[in-house]
Amino acid sequence: MAETSDSRLPAPFNKSTESFELIAQGAESLLYRTTFLSSSQPAALKVRPEKKWRHPTLDKRLTRARILAEARVLVKLSGEGVVAGGGGRKVKDPKKGDVGVGGMRGCVPKVLGLDWEQGWMVTEWIEGKTVKEAIYGASKVQVVDDEKTVEELKVLLRNMGEVVGKLHACGVVHGDLTTSNMMLRPRASTSDAVTGCLDGDILLIDFGLATQSHSDEDRAVDLYVLERAFGSTHPKEEDLFGTVLEAYANGEESGMKGKAGKVAVRRLEDVRMRGRKKSMLG
Amino acid sequence: MPIAIGLEGSANKLGVGVIHHAAYPHSSHRSRQDSPLSSSPPPPLKASDGDASLTWPPVRILANLRHTYVSPPGSGFLPKDTAAHHRRWVVRLVKQAMKQADVRIEDIDCVCFTKGPGMGAPLGAVAIAARMLSLLWNKPLVGVNHCVGHIEMGRSITGAENPVVLYVSGGNTQIIAYSAQRYRIFGEALDIAVGNCLDRFARVLNISNDPAPGYNIEQMAKKGNILVELPYAVKGMDVSFSGILARIEELAHRLESSAQGQSEPWKDEDTGEVITREDLCFTLQETVFAMLVEITERAMAHVGAKQVLIVGGVGCNMRLQEMMGMMAAERGGSVYATDERFCIDNGIMIAHAGLLAWGMGFKTGLDESGCTQRFRTDEVWINWRD
Numbered sequence: 001m002a003e004t005s006d007s008r009l010p011a012p013f014n015k016s017t018e019s020f021e022l023i024a025q026g027a028e029s030l031l032y033r034t035t036f037l038s039s040s041q042p043a044a045l046k047v048r049p050e051k052k053w054r055h056p057t058l059d060k061r062l063t064r065a066r067i068l069a070e071a072r073v074l075v076k077l078s079g080e081g082v083v084a085g086g087g088g089r090k091v092k093d094p095k096k097g098d099v100g101v102g103g104m105r106g107c108v109p110k111v112l113g114l115d116w117e118q119g120w121m122v123t124e125w126i127e128g129k130t131v132k133e134a135i136y137g138a139s140k141v142q143v144v145d146d147e148k149t150v151e152e153l154k155v156l157l158r159n160m161g162e163v164v165g166k167l168h169a170c171g172v173v174h175g176d177l178t179t180s181n182m183m184l185r186p187r188a189s190t191s192d193a194v195t196g197c198l199d200g201d202i203l204l205i206d207f208g209l210a211t212q213s214h215s216d217e218d219r220a221v222d223l224y225v226l227e228r229a230f231g232s233t234h235p236k237e238e239d240l241f242g243t244v245l246e247a248y249a250n251g252e253e254s255g256m257k258g259k260a261g262k263v264a265v266r267r268l269e270d271v272r273m274r275g276r277k278k279s280m281l282g
Numbered sequence: 283m284p285i286a287i288g289l290e291g292s293a294n295k296l297g298v299g300v301i302h303h304a305a306y307p308h309s310s311h312r313s314r315q316d317s318p319l320s321s322s323p324p325p326p327l328k329a330s331d332g333d334a335s336l337t338w339p340p341v342r343i344l345a346n347l348r349h350t351y352v353s354p355p356g357s358g359f360l361p362k363d364t365a366a367h368h369r370r371w372v373v374r375l376v377k378q379a380m381k382q383a384d385v386r387i388e389d390i391d392c393v394c395f396t397k398g399p400g401m402g403a404p405l406g407a408v409a410i411a412a413r414m415l416s417l418l419w420n421k422p423l424v425g426v427n428h429c430v431g432h433i434e435m436g437r438s439i440t441g442a443e444n445p446v447v448l449y450v451s452g453g454n455t456q457i458i459a460y461s462a463q464r465y466r467i468f469g470e471a472l473d474i475a476v477g478n479c480l481d482r483f484a485r486v487l488n489i490s491n492d493p494a495p496g497y498n499i500e501q502m503a504k505k506g507n508i509l510v511e512l513p514y515a516v517k518g519m520d521v522s523f524s525g526i527l528a529r530i531e532e533l534a535h536r537l538e539s540s541a542q543g544q545s546e547p548w549k550d551e552d553t554g555e556v557i558t559r560e561d562l563c564f565t566l567q568e569t570v571f572a573m574l575v576e577i578t579e580r581a582m583a584h585v586g587a588k589q590v591l592i593v594g595g596v597g598c599n600m601r602l603q604e605m606m607g608m609m610a611a612e613r614g615g616s617v618y619a620t621d622e623r624f625c626i627d628n629g630i631m632i633a634h635a636g637l638l639a640w641g642m643g644f645k646t647g648l649d650e651s652g653c654t655q656r657f658r659t660d661e662v663w664i665n666w667r668d
Contacts (some may be wrong), residue, residue: 025583025613027580027583054572104388221517228519230468235462
């Protein structure tokens with residue numbers, strides 16, 4: 001692999017001798033696989049490059065706000081503090097007694113470091129594939145109406161519902177729930193066999209649009225974004241989405257089990273109607 | 283040689299168009315594995331001229347006429363006045379279009395009209411005209427979804443193969459991608475459309491509505507350069523403009539009162555320059571367009587598309603096209619856009635989309651020809667594509 005250093009890497013990585021493999025060019029950021037602080041610690045480097053098409057003032061403002069928001073949310077959810085950010089200042093530690101601190105430990109990547117001026121953040125590397133890829137993989141293998149694959153998909157969807165429920169119970173809404181923002185990490189015991197390809201832990205990533213909120217409206221909009229993204233990306237599996245909501249409101253592992261979940265799902269119906277009934281002129 | 287006449291009037295633009303399709307791509311493509319656009323598509327282009335020999339399927343635009351109902355500055359257009367305008371102008375436009383197209387009534391295969399979405403009274407007025415023509419000429423009626431009309435015309439004129447579509451107008455703001463014979467909505471404005479936000483802002487500053495408020499805001503924005511802080515509301519692939527509108531209206535009032543000497547002159551904190559109307563226009567455009575480009579980029583990343591097609595009245599805006607072009611280039615992709623003949627509501631897009639549907643056997647019976655204000659883009663079965 002020729003090591004021409006990627007010109008988009010910000011300081012200090014542009015002078016580093018470590019390897020940087022560009023994994024994805026998402027809408028917001030570039031994602032590199034690399035190591036951080038020690039060669040044995042695999043890490044994900046997320047760089048938010050300048051968007052030249054945005055007004056520079058707006059661009060700087062947004063980049064900074066999003067990196068900080070994302071880092072704060074991840075730190076709160078993992079329950080871990082971070083030693084130093086850009087400028088040597090500590091990212092805010094979670095307040096004592098704050099509901100949700102550490103509530104998603106193991107379900108979100110840990111933050112290892114960041115610099116909001118330079119526009120980067122490093123988190124732990126999650127092994128596995130995105131839920132989107134996993135579903136596409138299952139789709140291809142599946143014989144139409146194959147009950148076993150449908151059952152496996154349902155297990156995956158239930159896991160999705162439960163992990164979103166956990167998140168909302170921590171007082172965070174993701175803001176950009178799509179199957180590309182969920183990682184399926186295979187359990188240690190799972191073999192590489194095709195039949196096991198939908199089993200594993202689900203982790204949420206990409207918290208750039210996340211906000212801290214307990215409101216039913218925000219949770220419902222979060223679910224709506226996921227519902228629409230799921231339907232548009234996986235039209236063949238669209239009918240199964242109810243499983244996600246069912247698990248969100250009733251699943252054992254879901255933090256939204258019970259009244260809170262029901263309220264959010266009911267609010268989701270209102271949000272759906274709003275979209276449909278909107279007057280569309282011209 | 284299929285020829286259709288199309289009538290459009292969902293908002294304040296009354297459009298009549300006559301179009302001619304050289305061949306039916308879907309019938310000859312039935313046996314092909316790949317998409318209908320796979321053989322000899324034209325290179326990426328901006329708007330081509332009326333003769334459209336570069337489009338696919340080959341279409342000829344025989345007439346494309348439009349008359350706009352412009353309301354005085356400081357006001358918007360009301361449904362009943364708009365409907366009255368359309369009633370006054372439709373017969374004249376149809377006669378003119380037929381003359382310009384140089385076709386006989388016998389040559390017309392179907393009468394297409396906008397079934398929705400849009401404003402109730404204007405839609406109804408135009409639908410009455412369409413029904414009348416259909417009965418008078420003894421031709422089938424084809425009801426068309428306005429958004430699908432924009433998309434199909436954009437695809438045809440630009441030759442874009444499978445782009446993410448940004449549809450932005452006074453009434454609609456949607457991010458659309460084609461999937462399994464539907465135009466699926468990936469993201470949209472949750473409250474008001476971006477064009478509506480721009481138009482209502484124009485009213486507060488009494489900016490002229492001639493030819494269109496958005497056009498005048500664009501010209502003024504070119505002279506502005508101070509970016510005032512506005513809220514920025516992107517939620518996943520959706521956007522929200524009502525908060526921005528509320529804020530910019532507040533700022534506009536503040537500007538007016540300081541201009542009239544009722545309060546201190548309003549100066550920018552960093553440079554000390556006085557803030558002008560042009561600066562507010564500039565601020566609003568930069569903010570809302572950045573939001574639109576962002577959700578488009580997000581959709582492109584999610585779907586894996588490299589092309590963007592911008593349709594709808596707000597798509598005429600050169601700054602939006604420029605910003606979108608820079609974003610697409612950064613991703614190794616390209617932007618397709620049309621000029622005001624096709625961006626702004628027009629009859630030819632209705633004729634075009636209608637003829638595509640008619641070619642697949644679609645017709646709208648008289649008793650089904652009512653209009654509907656709420657007609658989702660994804661409700662239409664796009665059976666002329668694979």
